Every structure is written in C-alpha cells, then in structure tokens.
Amino acid sequence: MQDAHEVVVLRYGHRPGRDDRMTTHVGLTARALGADRVIFPDNAGQSAETVRDITDRFGGPFGVELREDQRSVVRSWDGPIAHLTMYGEPVQSVEEDVRGAHADGPLLVVVGGEKVPWELYEHATFNVGVTNQPHSEVAGLAVFLDRLFAGAELDREWADAKQVVVPQAEGKQVVDPTDAPGAGTVKDPQTDE
Numbered sequence: 001m002q003d004a005h006e007v008v009v010l011r012y013g014h015r016p017g018r019d020d021r022m023t024t025h026v027g028l029t030a031r032a033l034g035a036d037r038v039i040f041p042d043n044a045g046q047s048a049e050t051v052r053d054i055t056d057r058f059g060g061p062f063g064v065e066l067r068e069d070q071r072s073v074v075r076s077w078d079g080p081i082a083h084l085t086m087y088g089e090p091v092q093s094v095e096e097d098v099r100g101a102h103a104d105g106p107l108l109v110v111v112g113g114e115k116v117p118w119e120l121y122e123h124a125t126f127n128v129g130v131t132n133q134p135h136s137e138v139a140g141l142a143v144f145l146d147r148l149f150a151g152a153e154l155d156r157e158w159a160d161a162k163q164v165v166v167p168q169a170e171g172k173q174v175v176d177p178t179d180a181p182g183a184g185t186v187k188d189p190q191t192d193e
C-alpha cells in the first residue's frame with residue numbers, strides 16, 4: 001500500500017555475504033536521512049533485522065519490507081521513480097523536477113548493487129547521477145536524499161525511541177528519553193555498554 005507523500009527506497013539486488021553490510025547501510029541511511037521505508041530483496045533478511053532493531057532502539061517511524069521480486073515493485077509503482085546511477089543526469093540539475101514529481105505521488109528511489117537490468121533505466125522517471133563517477137549506493141543515496149529534502153531531514157524528530165543520543169563536542173552520551181536531560185547513563189551505542 002502506497003502513501004502519496006512517502007519516499008521509499010528499493011535496494012535492487014543483494015548478494016548474501018558479499019552485500020550484507022552495504023544492504024544494511026542502505027537501510028540505515030534511508031532511515032536516518034528521511035525516507036519512510038526501505039524494500040529489500042527477500043534474501044536480505046539479516047539486513048532487515050538489523051535495520052528493524054535500530055529503529056526499535058533509536059525510533060521511527062520507519063518501515064522495512066522484504067520482497068521477492070524487485071522488478072514487480074518497479075513495474076507496479078504508482079508514482080515517480082528515481083533510479084540512482086553514475087550514468088544519470090546530474091542530481092543538481094534534476095532535483096527540482098524530482099521534488100515537483102514527488103508532490104504528485106509517492107517517490108520510489110532505486111539503488112543497485114550488482115548490475116541492474118536495462119529495463120530499470122527505461123522504466124525510471126529519472127535516472128540520477130550523484131556525480132558521473134563510480135562510487136557507492138550508500139553515498140549516492142545519502143546525497144540524493146539530502147538534496148531531495150534540502151537539508152530538512154537533518155532536523156527530523158524520532159518517535160518511540162528507547163535510546164537518544166545527546167550530542168557532544170567530545171565523547172558519547174546515550175540516554176533513556178524519559179530521563180531528565182543529562183541524567184542518563186553513558187553508553188556506546190555499538191556495544192550497548
């Protein structure tokens with residue numbers, strides 16, 4: 001089910017083992033930088049678990065779905081599609097048009113892993129390059145979302161978090177959101193200690 005205002009990231013293709021970290025980071029980047037949900041291939045269950053766990057701890061809302069057939073997600077999408085590729089038009093040239101198209105419908109942002117089918121280039125409303133240099137789906141997605149939201153995603157607030165990071169000039173502080181400011185325990189979010 002699509003919501004007219006949503007931004008959904010589709011990870012097109014996943015090679016278990018080799019792509020695990022990248023697929024997880026596509027999901028974490030989509031979540032952190034303002035997308036509403038991510039769709040992973042159904043062989044990326046471990047990445048889906050990790051992104052759900054982070055959402056559970058650090059807040060949402062953010063959806064994670066596993067779908068068997070990415071081709072059918074693209075074919076049946078009822079709204080504009082932005083496919084990120086080094087061969088596409090410069091993001092700085094098309095960002096306004098993408099925002100305009102998104103005003104009329106939900107936006108699907110597609111990032112690849114291994115080679116994506118040619119059909120995707122034809123089916124996409126926009127083929128978007130974040131530079132025309134080869135780099136990574138995570139970097140491309142981050143810059144694209146920041147351009148799409150014009151930086152507003154950086155000030156987003158999170159609902160139902162169990163842990164909140166208190167920004168520090170030095171060191172790390174993570175508190176329970178129900179604690180008074182400054183009264184929380186100091187934790188490393190990666191080790192939970």
Ligand SMILES: C[S@@+](CC[C@H](N)C(=O)[O-])C[C@H]1O[C@@H](n2cnc3c(N)ncnc32)[C@H](O)[C@@H]1O
Pocket residue numbers: 083084085086087110111112113114116128129130131132133134135136137138140141
């Ligand atoms: C390892 S790259 C594959 C490079 C591929 N030849 C391509 O079409 O961009 C995996 C994914 O990273 C993203 N990507 C890589 N470079 C990009 C760029 N300059 N702009 C936008 N996306 C890029 C694309 O989504 C691509 O499918």
